[in-house]
Amino acid sequence: MKKIEQISLNSDLLRAFVTIAEQGHLTLASERLNRTQSALSVQLRKLESGINAKLFERHPKGMKLTPDGEKLLPIAQGILADLYRAQSLFEHPLHGKVRVGIPDHYDDMIFETVLSDFGKSYPLLDIFVKSGCSAGFPAAIEDGRLDIAVVATPEPGAHDLLEIEANHWVESDTFDHDPGEPVPLAVLDRGCWWSRLPVVLLSKQERAFNVKFRSESFSNLRCAIRAGLAIGVLPARAVQSGMRIARPERGLPKLPAMTQSIVVSPDAPAEITGAIVTALRQGLFENGNAA
Numbered sequence: 001m002k003k004i005e006q007i008s009l010n011s012d013l014l015r016a017f018v019t020i021a022e023q024g025h026l027t028l029a030s031e032r033l034n035r036t037q038s039a040l041s042v043q044l045r046k047l048e049s050g051i052n053a054k055l056f057e058r059h060p061k062g063m064k065l066t067p068d069g070e071k072l073l074p075i076a077q078g079i080l081a082d083l084y085r086a087q088s089l090f091e092h093p094l095h096g097k098v099r100v101g102i103p104d105h106y107d108d109m110i111f112e113t114v115l116s117d118f119g120k121s122y123p124l125l126d127i128f129v130k131s132g133c134s135a136g137f138p139a140a141i142e143d144g145r146l147d148i149a150v151v152a153t154p155e156p157g158a159h160d161l162l163e164i165e166a167n168h169w170v171e172s173d174t175f176d177h178d179p180g181e182p183v184p185l186a187v188l189d190r191g192c193w194w195s196r197l198p199v200v201l202l203s204k205q206e207r208a209f210n211v212k213f214r215s216e217s218f219s220n221l222r223c224a225i226r227a228g229l230a231i232g233v234l235p236a237r238a239v240q241s242g243m244r245i246a247r248p249e250r251g252l253p254k255l256p257a258m259t260q261s262i263v264v265s266p267d268a269p270a271e272i273t274g275a276i277v278t279a280l281r282q283g284l285f286e287n288g289n290a291a
Contacts, residue, residue: 009050011083014076016043017055021073022161025062074285081282084275095124098272101137101149102129103260104218105238110150114283118276125272135192138263147268148276152235152258154193159261160277163284166236167197167255169246172228179250182208186230188221189214194258198233201253 020029020040030037048055055069065073102110111131119127130137130146137149150162171177177184183202188195202209213224218238225232226242231250235258239245246252262280264273 009047009079011080013043013047013050014079016040017047017069018073018076018080020044020056020063021065021069023062024064024156024161028062077281078285081278081285084278094122094272094275096269096272097126097128098148098269098276099128099130099146100276101134101140101146101151102131103134103150103152104131105235106150107131107219110280110283114279115276118279122275133190133192133195135190141263141265144265144267146265148262148264148273150280151261151263152194153261154256154259156259156261159263162260162262162280165258165260167194167233167258168236168239169198169231169250169252169255170225170234170239170243171231171246172226173242173244175228175231175244177231177250182210183250183252184212184230185209186213186221186224186232187211188218188232189216194233197255201255205253207251207253 016029016033016035019032020026023029023032026037026040030040033040044055051072053068053072054066055072056063057066058064100115102115111129115127115129119125130140130149134149134151137146137151140146141149151159152165156164185198185202187198199209199211212230213221213232215221215224221232222234222238222240222243224230225234226240231246231252233255234243262277264277
């Protein structure tokens with residue numbers, strides 16, 4: 001018998017693995033799946049034995065993916081998303097209303113493809129999308145203006161992890177700058193942690209800079225960078241043609257990654273928000289890992 005025929009990768013094992021990875025803790029994962037910790041541990045050992053790989057490192061604060069676990073996670077998420085879609089074909093169609101918040105640097109991918117295709121798949125579902133700075137989304141969830149949102153934070157929090165996205169110093173393909181001169185800077189004028197990031201890091205480095213462009217619009221920020229007006233910080237998924245990651249010899253400070261998490265209102269319709277979460281994960285999987 002071939003080795004691949006001996007491996008049983010059923011959906012329960014993959015769902016247990018994905019939930020542990022997303023929650024980062026066996027206790028939280030067991031609560032989410034309504035299973036005992038011992039049962040989840042057995043499933044995890046069975047999966048690791050089946051593929052002959054260690055998927056997690058245990059530490060005092062919870063569970064951390066190994067390199068093999070990081071490779072498996074997007075594949076497992078994609079498989080579960082496909083299974084969900086296959087099952088939904090034979091269930092009653094979703095209907096009702098849902099309000100979704102997405103960061104505006106996701107517009108080109110999430111808004112134009114994932115949510116558009118999702119809406120076409122569920123014509124009876126009324127989808128309202130708010131695109132913009134995600135800093136205000138948690139408050140909008142809390143006071144009932146949004147049902148589900150993708151929120152960017154500097155590090156993982158209590159919500160479901162969607163992805164960890166790298167940030168880059170970005171310049172135009174033709175940008176040229178004298179290293180002896182202050183760094184010409186384009187910044188997003190929103191007051192959140194991410195928009196303050198370039199100024200804070202350059203100040204800590206005691207590097208001279210000159211803010212040449214400010215805008216509340218993410219698309220305008222990208223235009224200023226692409227036009228060669230200044231250097232700016234962009235999430236990996238926002239880097240477009242006509243831009244390049246700034247050359248290492250510029251000596252710009254290292255940027256932290258951005259954690260994209262899913263926040264869901266406890267009053268939101270679970271079936272609808274669950275389907276949207278699945279669509280988001282599948283869309284990111286199909287468009288590659290931003291980190």
